[in-house]
Amino acid sequence: MFCFQCQEAAKGSGCTARGVCGKTDEVANLQDLLIYVLKGISIYNLEAKNLEIKNEEVDKFIMESLFATITNANFDKSVFVERIRKALALREEVKAQVLQAGGKIEENLHDAATWSAETVEDFEKKAKTVGVLSTENEDVRSLRELIIYGIKGMAAYAKHAYVLGYKEEAIFEFIQKALVATTDDSLSADALVALTMETGKFGVDVMALLDKANTTTYGNPEITKVNIGVRNNPGILISGHDLKDMEELLKQTEGTGVDVYTHSEMLPANYYPAFKKYDHFVGNYGNAWWKQDKEFESFNGPILMTTNCLIPPKDTYKDRVYTTSVVGFEGLKHIEVENGKKDFSEIIEHAKKCQPPVEIERGEIVGGFAHNAVLGVADKVVEAVKAGAIKKFFVMAGCDGRMKSRDYYTEFAKELPKDTVILTAGCAKYRYNKLDLGDIGGIPRVLDAGQCNDSYSLAVVALKLKEVFQLEDINELPIAYNIAWYEQKAVIVLLALLYLGVKNIHLGPTLPAFLSPNVAKVLVETFGIGGITDVENDINSFMA
């Protein structure tokens, strides 16, 4: 295996024998092969699209397969074997459709469009030859993978919108176009850079789509105090990003005597009017994903993982973890849609037999500062900026992770001058959302917009401020960007910000291993992207 898609890539260069995340060599290889066959399907499906043949099943399969390969989503070998089989079958179906419709299929098609096998042994053999390192030129490899990771994040967000009934053909088409582009040896580095920017454009589109899906279905997030303590009933802990699962779980647990708590990236569910109305929705338990090994244990009740980030479960609580959708791990119970619905009754019955959660914290945290809520108090914000009460905003969205070096973000938040405000989204917030950083004239100094995809809200706010202050360029605003990344959703968020013209983004705690020196140089020279140093130095340079 060779994998360098996340921030925790071994030695800052790539995981080889086994992933730092716990992904096995076998699973990593099969994920590579799945992506490879997706490229093959896309070669035919783009031609099918030209012929106006609609294949929603194919679009959905590609989207979900990409999502399943995201860091910490699925560790189950059998899932990838099955997906590869399905991919090969779908590829042949689309090919037959194209031929039947009189479409043109080029000679000398890429191997991804023609290779086939039936046995797991043959899959494994092939898998070893189609990974990241099969692209020899390191700059081409770097750009190809940057695009692939971007569309993985895009696919994840597209899937969340999709389950709520929102989709955009152009997004599916772009994902497939990008997959095919990574098989094209004739594309120059410049063409790949242009495609990277286009990935950012579709990143903005997919986040806007998801924002529309979430807010139309569940209302606009409201400024909310979220309880972080516990009650004395058995509970279910729900993690990940899927709001549809959240809704179903709340409905099905109502009146059962079982409470519901969010974990990690599900915290923002507490901000939505449609969920707040449930009395048995108690609040949030715990912190970011990487602390689950301790927090799932002390929670005592069952846990539902709706998306990443899952870490390989410990035996002490393994029997209480349930997965759904693209999440998977050998030996965990998996719940799928049946007759258009997910039945969580097994989890509910399980919860009834468990002890209530052990209290690990007490109190409240405040969030819900998505675009609608912030724009609602825009006058106050603008006034505070004009009066000099707020000197600068710091966008600190992104992800948390287990590296010790991430203490930097807690220190950074603590040391920021008191006339600054942090705008956050994603699980990065857990590094500072429980510090008492105070407020500026009633505006809290940490404004949490929501999940990582709600970084879109931060962009909407920035664009609005640009308009209010009548500025030409988004970079003239008093906003600095100090973003923490971990997995591929953060890649699409970053590309979206670059597409919107945001410059001088600082990315940490380390720069991606998949950026070759030359590609990193382009990002530095064109967009002013930089890493982080130490807190004092960075704050000084940001404030200068």
Ligand code: FSO
């Ligand atoms: Fe975090 Fe994990 Fe939301 Fe990511 S829980 S790290 S960027 O999946 O998606 O922020």
Ligand code: SF4
């Ligand atoms: Fe390593 Fe990250 Fe890949 Fe896991 S996802 S194998 S930790 S680079």
